Amino acid sequence: MEINVRRSPLSWAAGAGHYEAVMLLLGHEDISPDLPDNRGRTPLSWAAESGHDRVVGLLLEREDISPDLPDNRGRTPLSWAAESGHDRVVRLLLGREDVDPDFPDSDGQTPVAWAAMEGHVGVVRLLLKREDVNPNAEDSDHRTPAYWAAMGGYVEVLRLLLERGGVNPNTEDPDHRKLVSWAAEMGQDGVVELLMGCHGIELDIPDNFGRTPLSWAVEKGHVGVVELLLGQEDVNPNRPDNRGQIPLLYAASFGFDAVVELLLEREDINPNMQCNVGRTPLWQAASLGHKGVVQLLLEQEDVNPNLCDNHGRAPLSWAAIHGYEETVELLLERDDIDPSIRDENDNTAFMYSLIMRHAGVQRLLLQWQVANPDRVIGFSQERP
Numbered sequence: 441m442e443i444n445v446r447r448s449p450l451s452w453a454a455g456a457g458h459y460e461a462v463m464l465l466l467g468h469e470d471i472s473p474d475l476p477d478n479r480g481r482t483p484l485s486w487a488a489e490s491g492h493d494r495v496v497g498l499l500l501e502r503e504d505i506s507p508d509l510p511d512n513r514g515r516t517p518l519s520w521a522a523e524s525g526h527d528r529v530v531r532l533l534l535g536r537e538d539v540d541p542d543f544p545d546s547d548g549q550t551p552v553a554w555a556a557m558e559g560h561v562g563v564v565r566l567l568l569k570r571e572d573v574n575p576n577a578e579d580s581d582h583r584t585p586a587y588w589a590a591m592g593g594y595v596e597v598l599r600l601l602l603e604r605g606g607v608n609p610n611t612e613d614p615d616h617r618k619l620v621s622w623a624a625e626m627g628q629d630g631v632v633e634l635l636m637g638c639h640g641i642e643l644d645i646p647d648n649f650g651r652t653p654l655s656w657a658v659e660k661g662h663v664g665v666v667e668l669l670l671g672q673e674d675v676n677p678n679r680p681d682n683r684g685q686i687p688l689l690y691a692a693s694f695g696f697d698a699v700v701e702l703l704l705e706r707e708d709i710n711p712n713m714q715c716n717v718g719r720t721p722l723w724q725a726a727s728l729g730h731k732g733v734v735q736l737l738l739e740q741e742d743v744n745p746n747l748c749d750n751h752g753r754a755p756l757s758w759a760a761i762h763g764y765e766e767t768v769e770l771l772l773e774r775d776d777i778d779p780s781i782r783d784e785n786d787n788t789a790f791m792y793s794l795i796m797r798h799a800g801v802q803r804l805l806l807q808w809q810v811a812n813p814d815r816v817i818g819f820s821q822e823r824p
Contacts, residue, residue: 447477447486455486459494466502473502480511488517488533491526500532507539514545522551522567525560534566541570548579556585556601559594568604575604582613590619590635593628602638609638610645617647624653624669627662636668643675650681658687658703661696670702677706684715692721692737695730704740711743718749726755726771729764738770745774752783760789760805763798772808779805779817788818 450471453461462483465471474482484507487495496517499505508516518539521529530551533539542550552573555563564585567573576584586607589598598619601607612618620643623631632653635641644652654675657665669675680686688711691699700721703709714720722743725733734755737743748754756779759767768789771777779789793801809817 448475448483450475451477451481451483451486454483454492454495454499455490457487457490457492457495459492459498462495462498466498473499473505474509476509476511480509480513482506482509482511482517485509485511485515485517485520488526488529489520489524491521491524491529493526493528493532496529496532500536507533507536508543510543510545514547516540516543516545516551518551519543519545519549519554522560522563523554523558525555525558525563527560527562527566530563530566534570540572541567542573542577544577544579547581548577550574550577550585553577553579553583553585553588556594556597557588557592559589559592559597561594561596561600564597564600568600575601575607576611584611586611586619587613587622590623590628590631591626593623593626593631595630595634598631598634602634609635610640610642612647615648616645618642618645618653621647621651621653621656624662624665625656625660627657627660627665629662629664629668632665632668636672643669643672644679646679646681650683652676652679652687655679655681655685655687655690658696658699659690659694661691661694661699663698663702666699666702670706677703677708678710678713680713680715684713684717686710686713686715686721688721689713689715689719689724692725692730692733693728695725695728695733697730697732697736700733700736704736711737711740712747714747714749718747718751720744720747720755723747723749723755723758726764726767727758727762729759729762729767731764731766731770734767734770738774745771745776746778746781748781748783751785752781754778754781754783754789756789757781757783757787757792760793760798760801761796763793763796763801765798765800765804768801768804772804779808780815782818790817
C-alpha cells in the first residue's frame with residue numbers, strides 16, 4: 441500500500457478492483473471520477489495499471505470521464521495498462537475515440553514503447569493494428585520500441601515491429617549503436633538471429649567507440665552471439681576499436697576460454713595485433729594470469745610470444761612481475777621464447793622475479809637456463 445499517496449476512496453477502490461465499491465461510489469452525485477491524487481493519477485489510471493477490466497469498463501461508462509488524462513509523469517491510463525500487459529484493458533481504452541494510442545509521456549515513451557520494453561506481445565499487436573501508432577517513435581534518449589524489444593530479448597515483439605513495415609533494422613542511437621549491437625552486448629541470441637535475417641542488415645559497422653556487435657558480445661562472454669556473428673563472412677574478427685583493441689584482446693582480458701577458441705577458429709584471425717599501447721591478446725592474458733587463454737594462444741604457431749608493449753615489456757616479464765608460475769611455465773615451453781628481452785627500465789623477466797621476490801618464477805627461469813645453456817635470461821642490468 442502506497443501510504444504517501446493522497447488518494448480518494450474511489451481511487452483506492454478502483455486500484456484494488458473492488459467493482460461493487462466503485463459502483464456504489466459512482467452513484468453519488470457529487471463524485472468526481474477523474475479526481476487525481478497528488479501524483480496526478482486518476483482512479484481510471486490505477487484500475488488500468490492493475491488490469492481490473494470490469495472496473496475500467498464501469499468508469500468508461502461515465503460521460504464525465506476523461507480517459508486520456510496524463511499524470512505528473514505524462515503517463516495516461518493506456519500507458520500504464522500497456523506496460524503491465526493488460527490486453528483487455530488496452531482493448532477497452534483503444535475503443536475510445538478520445539484516447540490517443542500514441543501519447544508520449546514526459547520521457548517521450550509511448551504506450552507501444554512501454555509494452556515492447558516489457559515484452560507484452562498481445563498489447564504490442566493490439567497497438568500496431570492502429571494506423572496512428574508510430575512504431576519508430578523515439579523517446580528523449582532517442583530509443584525506439586524496437587530498441588527496447590532488442591535489449592530485452594523479446595523476439596516476437598521485435599518481429600511484430602519489423603513486420604509492421606517502416607521499422608529500420610539498422611536504426612542507430614546517438615552513439616551510432618544499432619539494434620544488433622545492443623542485442624549482442626546483452627547476449628540476446630534470438631534477437632541477433634532475427635536481425636541477421638533482415639534484408640540489408642549491417643553487422644560489422646563500428647559505433648562512435650569504434651566497436652562492432654562482435655566486440656560487444658565478446659567482452660560480455662556471450663558465446664552464442666559470438667558464434668552467430670563469426671558465422672558471417674562479412675564480419676571482420678580483426679576490426680580494432682578506437683583504442684586499437686580487437687575482439688580477441690577483449691576475450692583474453694576477461695579470460696573467456698570458449699570465446700577465444702571460437703575466434704581462433706577463424707582462418708583470418710590475427711592473434712598478434714597490438715592495441716594503441718602495444719598490448720597483444722597474449723600479453724593481456726599473461727599479465728592477468730589467464731592460463732587457459734595463454735595456453736590456447738600459445739598453441740597457435742603464428743603467435744609471437746615476444747611482442748612487447750609500448751614500454752618494451754614482454755608477456756613473460758608481466759607474468760614474472762605478478763608471480764604467475766603456471767603462465768611462466770607455459771611461455772617457457774615455446775621454443776621461440778626470449779627471456780632476455782629488456783624493457784625501457786632495462787629489466788628482464790628474471791630481474792623482475794628477483795625484485796618482486798617470486799621464488800617459484802626464479803626457479804622456473806633458472807631451470808630453463810640450465811636446459812638452454814647457449815641462451816641467456818638476463819641475470820643483471822649488464823647487457824651481454
